[in-house]
Amino acid sequence: MKIEKIQVLRGPNIWSIRRPNLIQMRLDLEEIEHLPTNKIPGFRERLERLIPSLITHRCSEGVEGGFFQRVEMGTWMGHVIEHIALEIQTVAGMDTGFGRTRETKTPGVYNVVFSYLEENSGVYAAEQSVEIARCLIENIDYDIDACIQNLREIRERHRLGPSTGSIVEEAVSRRIPWIRLGRNSLVQLGYGVNQQRFQATITGNTSSIAVEIACNKELTKRMLDQAAIPVPSGDLVSDEEGLRTVIEKIGYPIVLKPLDGNHGKGSSINVNDFETALIGLQHAQNFSQNVIVERYITGYDFRILVINHKMVAAARRVPAHVIGDGKLDIQELIDKENLNPLRGYGHEKVLTEITVDKDTNELLEKLHYTLKSVPKNGEIVYLKSTANLSTGGTSIDVTDMVHPENVTMAERVSRIIGLDVCGIDIMAENLTQPLKESGGAILEVNAAPGFRMHLAPSEGLPRNVAAPVVDMLYPPGKPAKIPIIAVTGTNGKTTTTRLIAHIVKNNGYRVGFTTSDGIYIQNVMLTKGDTTGPISAEFVLKDPTVEFAVLETARGGILRSGLGFKSCDIGVLTNIKEDHLGMNDIHNLRDLTKVKQVVMDSVKKDGWSVMNADDEYSMRLMPELESRVALFSLDEENPHMKKYAKEGKISCVYEEGFITIKKGDWKIRIIKATHVPITMEAKAKFMIANVLAASLSAYLHGFAIDDIANSLRTFIPSPALTPGRLNIFKFKKFQVLIDFAHNPAGYEAIEEYLKNVEATKKIGIISGVGDRRDEDIRQCGKIAGRMFDYIIIRNEKHLRGRTEDEINELIITGMQQAGKNVSYEIIPKEIEALKHAMSMAEEGTFITALSDVVTNAIDLVQEYQNRELLEEG
Numbered sequence: 105m106k107i108e109k110i111q112v113l114r115g116p117n118i119w120s121i122r123r124p125n126l127i128q129m130r131l132d133l134e135e136i137e138h139l140p141t142n143k144i145p146g147f148r149e150r151l152e153r154l155i156p157s158l159i160t161h162r163c164s165e166g167v168e169g170g171f172f173q174r175v176e177m178g179t180w181m182g183h184v185i186e187h188i189a190l191e192i193q194t195v196a197g198m199d200t201g202f203g204r205t206r207e208t209k210t211p212g213v214y215n216v217v218f219s220y221l222e223e224n225s226g227v228y229a230a231e232q233s234v235e236i237a238r239c240l241i242e243n244i245d246y247d248i249d250a251c252i253q254n255l256r257e258i259r260e261r262h263r264l265g266p267s268t269g270s271i272v273e274e275a276v277s278r279r280i281p282w283i284r285l286g287r288n289s290l291v292q293l294g295y296g297v298n299q300q301r302f303q304a305t306i307t308g309n310t311s312s313i314a315v316e317i318a319c320n321k322e323l324t325k326r327m328l329d330q331a332a333i334p335v336p337s338g339d340l341v342s343d344e345e346g347l348r349t350v351i352e353k354i355g356y357p358i359v360l361k362p363l364d365g366n367h368g369k370g371s372s373i374n375v376n377d378f379e380t381a382l383i384g385l386q387h388a389q390n391f392s393q394n395v396i397v398e399r400y401i402t403g404y405d406f407r408i409l410v411i412n413h414k415m416v417a418a419a420r421r422v423p424a425h426v427i428g429d430g431k432l433d434i435q436e437l438i439d440k441e442n443l444n445p446l447r448g449y450g451h452e453k454v455l456t457e458i459t460v461d462k463d464t465n466e467l468l469e470k471l472h473y474t475l476k477s478v479p480k481n482g483e484i485v486y487l488k489s490t491a492n493l494s495t496g497g498t499s500i501d502v503t504d505m506v507h508p509e510n511v512t513m514a515e516r517v518s519r520i521i522g523l524d525v526c527g528i529d530i531m532a533e534n535l536t537q538p539l540k541e542s543g544g545a546i547l548e549v550n551a552a553p554g555f556r557m558h559l560a561p562s563e564g565l566p567r568n569v570a571a572p573v574v575d576m577l578y579p580p581g582k583p584a585k586i587p588i589i590a591v592t593g594t595n596g597k598t599t600t601t602r603l604i605a606h607i608v609k610n611n612g613y614r615v616g617f618t619t620s621d622g623i624y625i626q627n628v629m630l631t632k633g634d635t636t637g638p639i640s641a642e643f644v645l646k647d648p649t650v651e652f653a654v655l656e657t658a659r660g661g662i663l664r665s666g667l668g669f670k671s672c673d674i675g676v677l678t679n680i681k682e683d684h685l686g687m688n689d690i691h692n693l694r695d696l697t698k699v700k701q702v703v704m705d706s707v708k709k710d711g712w713s714v715m716n717a718d719d720e721y722s723m724r725l726m727p728e729l730e731s732r733v734a735l736f737s738l739d740e741e742n743p744h745m746k747k748y749a750k751e752g753k754i755s756c757v758y759e760e761g762f763i764t765i766k767k768g769d770w771k772i773r774i775i776k777a778t779h780v781p782i783t784m785e786a787k788a789k790f791m792i793a794n795v796l797a798a799s800l801s802a803y804l805h806g807f808a809i810d811d812i813a814n815s816l817r818t819f820i821p822s823p824a825l826t827p828g829r830l831n832i833f834k835f836k837k838f839q840v841l842i843d844f845a846h847n848p849a850g851y852e853a854i855e856e857y858l859k860n861v862e863a864t865k866k867i868g869i870i871s872g873v874g875d876r877r878d879e880d881i882r883q884c885g886k887i888a889g890r891m892f893d894y895i896i897i898r899n900e901k902h903l904r905g906r907t908e909d910e911i912n913e914l915i916i917t918g919m920q921q922a923g924k925n926v927s928y929e930i931i932p933k934e935i936e937a938l939k940h941a942m943s944m945a946e947e948g949t950f951i952t953a954l955s956d957v958v959t960n961a962i963d964l965v966q967e968y969q970n971r972e973l974l975e976e977g
């Protein structure tokens with residue numbers, strides 16, 4: 105067996121729209137292809153022994169143990185590997201359950217697809233599941249425990265922390281999209297101008313000055329004290345003299361802690377004599393010169409969480425500890441406690457396992473204990489100095505028991521410090537009495553308080569404290585998303601995308617759009633290149649200035665890692681034609697339709713799918729669409745259009761020379777096609793089709809007819825606005841057309857256009873694209889042979905795995921099938937070919953350059969135009 109490729113899918117994809125997070129592993133079974141599980145002696149038994157929990161997999165049998173039955177009867181190894189990959193993730197605390205295994209067109213080669221919760225763990229699970237299968241087949245030992253532990257460690261290294269994770273989960277439940285920014289816990293909610301950011305529990309609105317105040321414990325205490333909120337009395341000290349003065353004022357017992365410490369580092373608690381206080385001072389000064397000396401308050405550690413200045417939860421926190429039974433030693437008691445099913449590795453369960461570290465050893469030392477000491481029956485031994493859950497502490501929810509006066513106090517504290525998400529640490533006997541009566545005090549105020557103790561307390565009610573954060577970031581009525589129009593199809597995507605973006609911009613929106621030429625915000629190209637994949641879509645959706653996104657969404661990106669957005673408002677499918685067939689397991693138009701369908705399936709149910717009624721495969725897709733559908737067509741008599749009109753539905757049609765919206769039989773004429781420059785005086789039918797698609801989308805979004813018409817009128821097919829899309833350059837004697845057509849449908853579109861062009865001679869410059877199928881290259885040659893009187897064959901910059909001769913041979917064969925003996929020559933370099941064509945041009949010649957590096961071709965032709973002007977001048 106050989107893993108050929110592992111892909112991480114992160115957005116809606118060909119396997120699933122609702123489960124964006126999938127691993128897709130291309131696996132060559134090699135010799136194992138001929139060994140189903142029932143032909144491998146002992147396979148089932150070994151599998152059951154290694155991963156007994158697979159018993160829960162019902163598989164197609166639908167009963168517990170169903171999967172084992174399938175293995176017994178005989179199933180393919182790819183299928184087994186899929187189940188193993190899912191189960192080892194489940195055992196490692198990442199319960200996820202979607203899987204598909206399908207043979208590709210290459211016999212013995214499978215796509216094994218399964219869901220993941222954390223992508224690095226998913227990739228590891230893919231690799232290990234194959235290794236596990238290999239060991240099971242060959243009857244070799246495999247250390248499954250080590251594998252599971254590795255999975256856990258990878259997960260903890262990469263996944264979002266529990267607080268961040270809870271806010272993301274809450275957002276997802278409200279259909280608010282999110283994007284992780286960078287590797288840490290910085291997260292964007294929403295899109296474009298409507299985005300909000302947060303990191304752990306600091307939001308984009310958390311005041312920086314408030315965080316600074318909270319981090320300065322002394323300043324915090326002073327501000328609270330001045331507002332009549334109880335804090336431990338004390339002062340800052342930096343030497344023995346100062347220490348003595350403060351103690352004289354506040355008396356024993358005291359606490360010493362570094363001014364800006366955390367996690368209890370350098371603190372001495374409950375100090376009752378000057379000698380120990382002095383040692384404590386030195387100890388704390390290892391962390392900061394200035395040391396807080398304050399009254400020791402008796403009681404328990406409480407945390408009150410205030411969000412948006414409202415108390416949302418309160419918890420009592422207890423540091424990790426064990427309770428003696430007079431028999432077991434401390435290490436044994438820890439081991440026993442770690443067997444508690446509530447405890448898990450890292451953040452996977454309610455509680456974290458207790459580990460022994462420096463802090464534990466120091467605490468035990470103070471008690472003159474070691475791990476071998478046996479505490480008395482009922483004796484509580486604390487193993488950590490702070491009550492953090494991440495070090496094994498526990499928490500008890502007490503939200504409903506907080507005295508109203510304490511609630512008011514906590515909400516005042518959050519305003520005084522100015523924190524939108526505020527964790528208040530209180531030491532008190534209880535919170536049921538006002539602090540002033542119980543003698544409790546506020547020890548400190550935390551910015552970025554952890555949520556886990558409230559989300560999953562070890563006792564008491566769990567509280568969804570993520571919800572108020574999302575409420576605060578997105579109060580009712582505040583949108584999280586921006587409108588998204590996604591454009592897919594074989595031909596015309598870029599042109600349609602640009603047209604829609606132009607209309608959107610003219611309607612006063614700041615538009616971000618992606619195309620196969622580059623990413624644009626308004627009129628500025630920000631990156632150049634084929635930017636039609638998910639990363640480019642995210643680029644636009646991450647931009648905080650963008651109000652409206654129009655995204656050209658091509659096949660390559662969908663297959664590589666899925667869509668870069670979860671859903672869109674309008675999806676446009678221009679057409680489905682032969683191109684790129686034979687690549688990425690896409691062999692025919694049916695396969696290709698499945699890929700384009702991903703975009704249409706991502707359209708919201710109350711959104712619109714804009715479909716081409718003249719395109720056969722688009723129409724075959726129609727019954728599967730869940731959103732509303734609107735059609736466009738060049739032909740009013742198209743049967744789908746007639747049916748639509750009868751049903752009173754919305755469409756857009758080219759009729760009597762007009763671009764017209766139809767609602768049932770009512771017609772709203774937008775503009776005469778001849779007034780739309782991009783249609784080349786209505787001679788370029790395919791451009792009219794793009795105009796129909798764009799106008800219909802704009803209309804469905806709600807733009808006014810007049811505004812659409814004005815935009816269409818001002819969209820000039822200039823090399824600057826649409827480079828390489830039907831750019832015509834006029835010379836005194838001849839004309840040059842530069843276009844990007846590169847597949848049979850594109851060639852046919854040009855052929856159709858040239859029929860309307862008057863010329864004494866039509867010269868074509870063409871080439872074959874290396875990674876396309878033989879028949880597609882031949883077909884292009886054939887169409888060229890039909891539409892040109894003379895042909896110059898050039899070569900592409902990238903041959904994509906073929907030789908020039910091979911490609912030229914196919915083109916020439918195609919040309920010869922055109923039924924007319926067109927003469928040709930071969931000039932490999934595009935620029936040379938173009939120069940030659942212009943040098944041989946006569947009065948009335950029309951040169952069509954189907955270009956590879958469009959910008960170079962345009963530069964050359966414009967240079968020639970300038971030269972002609974100078975000579976005239």
Ligand code: ATP
Binds near residue numbers: 336365369492548
């Ligand atoms: P963390 O980062 O975990 O919040 P920290 O270094 O900020 O810790 P504090 O929160 O000030 O330190 O104190 C840690 C713990 O020490 C408190 O939770 C409490 O149990 C104890 N403590 C601190 N000050 C006092 C005090 N004045 N009286 C009683 N106990 C105290």
Ligand code: ATP
Binds near residue numbers: 594595791794843851
């Ligand atoms: P790519 O897949 O290369 O990004 P695209 O789908 O973005 O292509 P455009 O860049 O808009 O398509 O157009 C490329 C070429 O395809 C045009 O220059 C033209 O020759 C042809 N074309 C454009 N629109 C259509 C259409 N609606 N039908 C057929 N051919 C078209």
Ligand code: MG
Binds near residue numbers: 367
């Ligand atoms: Mg603290």
Ligand code: MG
Binds near residue numbers: 597599620
């Ligand atoms: Mg394109």
